[in-house]
Amino acid sequence: MRRLAQSFLAVAFGLALGLSATWIAGENPWEVLKILARGAFGSRENIGMTLFYTTPLIFTGLSVAVAFQAGLFNVGAEGQLNLGALAAAAIGALLPGLGWPMAPLLASLAALAAGTVWGAIPGWLRARRGSHEVIVTIMLNFVAVGLSTYVALYVLKNPESQNPETRPIGLAYMIPRLGVFGDAPVSAALPLALLVAAIVWVFLRRTALGYELRAVGQSEPAARAAGIDATKMRILAMAIAGGLAGLVGVAEVLGNAGKFKVEFSPQYGFIGIAVALLGRNEPIGIVAAALLFGALHQGTRELDFSTEHITSEVSLVFQGLIILAVSAEPVTNWFRSKPRINTDEL
Amino acid sequence: MRVSRKLFALLVLFAACLSPSTAADFKVGLVLDRGGKDDKSFNSSAYEGANLAKSKLGIYLKYVEAADDNAFEPSLRAFAQRDFDLIIGIGFAQKEAVKKVASQFPQKHFAIVDSEVNVPNVRSLMFQEHEGAFLVGAIAAMTSKTGKVGFVGGMDIPLIRRFEMGYTAGAKRINPQVEVLANFVGVTSEAWNNPPKGKELALSQYDRGADVIFAAAGASGLGVFDAAEQKQKFAIGVDANQDWTKPGLILTSMLKRVDEAVFSTIEEAKAGKFSGGVKRFGLANNGVGYSFDQYNAKILSETVRQRADELKAEIMNGKIEVPDYYKLNR
Secondary structure, eight states: OHHHHHHHHHHHHHHHHHHHHHHHTTOOHHHHHHHHHHHHHSSHHHHHHHHHHHHHHHHHHHHHHHHHHTTOOOOOHHHHHHHHHHHHHHHHHHOTTOOTTHHHHHHHHHHHHHHHHHHHHHHHIIIIIOOOHHHHHHHHHHHHHHHHHHIIIIISBOTTOSSSBBOOOOGGGOOOBOGGGTTSOOBTHHHHHHHHHHHHHHHHHHSHHHHHHHHHHHOHHHHHHTTOOHHHHHHHHHHHHHHHHHTHHIIIIIIIISSOBTTOOSSHHHHHHHHHHHTTTOHHHHHHHHHHHHHHHHHHHHHHHHOSSOOTTHHHHHHHHHHHHHHOHHHHHHHTTOOOOOOSOO | OHHHHHHHHHHHHHHHHHOOOOOOOOEEEEEEOTTOTTSSSHHHHHHHHHHHHHHHHOOEEEEEEOSSGGGHHHHHHHHHHTTOSEEEEESGGGHHHHHHHHHHOTTSEEEEESSOOOOTTEEEEEEOHHHHHHHHHHHHHHHOSSSEEEEEEEEOSHHHHHHHHHHHHHHHHHOTTOEEEEEEEESSGGGGGOHHHHHHHHHHHHHTTOOEEEEESGGGHHHHHHHHHHHTOEEEEEESOOGGGSTTTEEEEEEEOHHHHHHHHHHHHHTTOOOOEEEEEOTTTTSEEEOOSTTTTTTSOHHHHHHHHHHHHHHHTTSSOOOOHHHHTO
């Protein structure tokens, strides 16, 4: 509960700071808050767009969190999700004859597998060779983006378009849309994300393997002393993290675009780090944090329409301030006027 | 909390005093590409055209910048739902979004730049880039002393290949032996905004003997101009008139009047004369061309200009057919 309260306080603090920034920019902060809320939840379509942006953030938030739980920092979700999306689109482009439901199933598995492999590489390098996973995942992001761009442009190029993207996949590949949200591209990927969050929770909290994984994260020497294969656990954690990020491909390719578009992700992988941080690496917290960041991303678009001075980039300011407030726990603790040393984090 | 509530109340009052009156009745919504209104090139040009309409015609103008590709469609739709009269999408990336939203709002007027959308209430603003590129290609070949001219393209897409093909044809028209060195900055939209790479490519072309380089590369072209300054050789600008950026080194600029196209579309729509379909901007209606002003007056000689204007007339009356990459690669 205390950690939940801390996160809540951090969000409030970040929002307050952000709103004061809009005041400096010449807007009425109360109006800005109302516009934000209306933009994110004001109509069926707006709610839909919020949920549309929430879905990939759940996947990337979980991805970062699972690695965190094993004491690893996955900065590579951006690359993993790019390859996941590319794999899903490639299956669709190469096997146009496949029917429903085999088609989306196979494409989803491809997205999962591509992400898993891309996550396992830094996991293996860390566990066996001692290469720091932060450096490796950052570098692999560049490789993944380059690789997926190459495939999209030279192997599976869409001849109909000037945009850098792959050929469209068949209709049989598309997963159903949730029609209640008007034109917003909310698909079955949203319930899938919630289901995956539940599975991750069960895995981490209710299985022996999940326990071992967390034990490695808490203290590697202690875990080793207890007979846990920390090397294996590290590789496993990064593989799972990669697979989770790869599932963004299901939401983007099978649920929305119907193809892989180069640069489709507005930094879902990096926002996922903030989501995991704010959600305290717990699946339920991550879902809530993903919703918050999804709402910010969508809501700030409305600011563009309804204010004179603020553009959608202000969402980055809000995100930054919230992240700052989350990571600057001494500040929130100071607000509780009870300084204390934090021992139960990460 | 009580204090902040009072503060908010004060601010509401404050904002109420400041809120501008929106008397203008004709509302235009502009959805810009990811480059944003300050890219000093394509989007800036579109924004300037719309802004001119705002000051000259007294329209109400609202623009938004898309944060990601998935934001195009809801942005266009939000304008349509808010009773905007004319909604303009800037850039070919919005093709599918404009097509979908325009079909959903058949009573509204839409326009899109650089892409053809075949929906009755959409006007597609297309430019004959190859014609303008042909002229600056000819100017480059006439000015070159080495018989080698360069081309630095932004993103390697058909649109920029169209520039390149026209440029090469124009240069060869003047000097069939001319050698055209062509490079592209990249293959993703990042290629529009990578001046260091543009500079590298240009330096390499200058080193290989080119003495005039045409940069059709958005903001990456600024790197080409830097290279021109370093080597004291000529460069050619694109889209907007960029002659002023390095006076004496920018030989001319190939103009692509996105601002004109946007302005005239708003003007006609406001006068109730909006029509759908493809509207082409070429040499004949000054949609494309080359620039001549005080900044390049000393380097662009009269004879060169005369010859360029002759070629322009020959293209317009059909004596010269400029190869069009779009038609040749269908």
